[in-house]
Amino acid sequence: MIKIVVAGFKGKMGLTATKMVLDKKEFELVGVLDPFAKEENINQLALFSEENVPVFTTKEALDSQISPDVWIDFTIPKVAYENTKFAIEHGIRPVVGTTGFTDTQVQELIAESSEKQIGGLIAPNFAIGAILMMQFAQKAAHYFPDVEIMELHHDQKLDAPSGTAIKTAEMIAEARGYHQQGNPEEKEIIKGARGADFEGMKIHSVRLPGLVAHQQVQFGSVGEGLTIRHDSYDRASFMTGVALGCEKVMELNQLVYGLENLL
Numbered sequence: 001m002i003k004i005v006v007a008g009f010k011g012k013m014g015l016t017a018t019k020m021v022l023d024k025k026e027f028e029l030v031g032v033l034d035p036f037a038k039e040e041n042i043n044q045l046a047l048f049s050e051e052n053v054p055v056f057t058t059k060e061a062l063d064s065q066i067s068p069d070v071w072i073d074f075t076i077p078k079v080a081y082e083n084t085k086f087a088i089e090h091g092i093r094p095v096v097g098t099t100g101f102t103d104t105q106v107q108e109l110i111a112e113s114s115e116k117q118i119g120g121l122i123a124p125n126f127a128i129g130a131i132l133m134m135q136f137a138q139k140a141a142h143y144f145p146d147v148e149i150m151e152l153h154h155d156q157k158l159d160a161p162s163g164t165a166i167k168t169a170e171m172i173a174e175a176r177g178y179h180q181q182g183n184p185e186e187k188e189i190i191k192g193a194r195g196a197d198f199e200g201m202k203i204h205s206v207r208l209p210g211l212v213a214h215q216q217v218q219f220g221s222v223g224e225g226l227t228i229r230h231d232s233y234d235r236a237s238f239m240t241g242v243a244l245g246c247e248k249v250m251e252l253n254q255l256v257y258g259l260e261n262l263l
C-alpha cells in the first residue's frame with residue numbers, strides 16, 4: 001500500500017486527485033494539505049463524509065504527524081518549488097503536476113533528489129494523449145521546422161504559457177534547434193500580437209471560461225500543413241498519469257521531468 005498526501009486538495013486538481021487516491025485500492029490517503037482549508041478532517045466535507053483523513057494547513061504540521069511515501073502536488077506556481085524541495089528533504093517522493101518551474105529549479109531538484117536517492121516526478125501534463133501530442137510534435141519537427149503552439153485554458157489559470165506548451169517547445173527545440181521563423185522584418189503593431197518566443201517558435205496563450213486544457217501544435221511547410229491537437233475535456237483525463245506516477249516513483253532513485261520518461 002502506497003501512503004499518499006495530496007497538497008492543494010481544495011483546488012480543482014487537488015480534489016480530483018484526492019478522489020482518485022481514495023478510489024484506488026493500492027493507495028492509502030494519509031493526509032491532505034491546503035492553507036485555505038477550514039476543515040480538520042476531510043469527513044467534514046459532504047463528498048468525503050465516509051472517510052477519515054486529517055487535513056493540514058502547513059507542511060510542518062503534516063511532517064510532524066504523518067509519514068507519507070508520496071507527495072502529490074497540485075498547488076500554485078509560487079509554492080511548488082518549496083513544496084517539492086520540502087518533500088525531497090523529508091524523504092517523501094514528489095509527484096508534481098503544478099506548473100511554473102524554471103529550468104534552473106527543475107535541475108536543482110533533480111540534483112537534490114539524486115543526492116538523497118529519492119524518486120520523484122515533475123510532469124507538466126499527466127494526460128496520456130497530451131504526452132503523445134508532444135512526442136508526435138517532436139517527431140514532426142524533424143521534417144517541419146516551422147511551427148506555432150496554441151494553448152487554450154480556463155480563465156482561472158495563473159501561469160502563461162502553460163507548462164505543457166513550454167515542455168512541447170523544449171521537445172521541438174531538441175529536434176530542430178533554434179530556427180528563425182517568419183519574416184525577419186516583421187513589426188508588431190500591437191505589442192504581443194505574435195505571442196511569446198521560444199527558440200524562434202511562437203507560443204500563443206488563450207484564456208476563456210468554459211475551457212479546461214487544450215493545445216494545438218500547428219506546422220506549416222511548402223503547400224502543406226499538419227496540426228496535432230489534444231483536448232482535456234475533464235480533469236479526470238490527468239488521473240491515469242498521476243496514479244502511474246505514484247507507483248513508478250517508488251522504484252526510482254531520482255526525480256524525472258516529464259511523464260514520457262516513465263511510459
Ligand SMILES: NC(=O)C1=CN([C@@H]2O[C@H](COP(=O)(O)OP(=O)(O)OC[C@H]3O[C@@H](n4cnc5c(N)ncnc54)[C@H](O)[C@@H]3O)[C@@H](O)[C@H]2O)C=CC1
Nearest residue numbers: 008010011012013034074075079097098099123124125126
Ligand atoms: N500536470 C498536469 O497534468 C496538470 C497540472 N495542472 C497544474 O496544477 C496546478 C493547480 O491547478 P488547479 O487545481 O486548476 O488550481 P486551483 O487554483 O484550483 O488549486 C490550487 C490549490 O492550491 C492551494 N494552495 C495554495 N498554496 C498552497 C500551499 N502552500 N500548500 C498547499 N496548497 C496550496 C490553493 O488553496 C488551491 O486550493 C496549476 O499549476 C496547474 O497548471 C493542472 C491540471 C493538470
Ligand SMILES: O=C(O)C1=N[C@H](C(=O)O)C[C@H](O)C1
Nearest residue numbers: 099124125157162163164213
Ligand atoms: O492549469 C491547468 O488547468 C493545466 N495546467 C497544466 C499546464 O500548465 O500545462 C496542464 C494542463 O494543461 C492543465
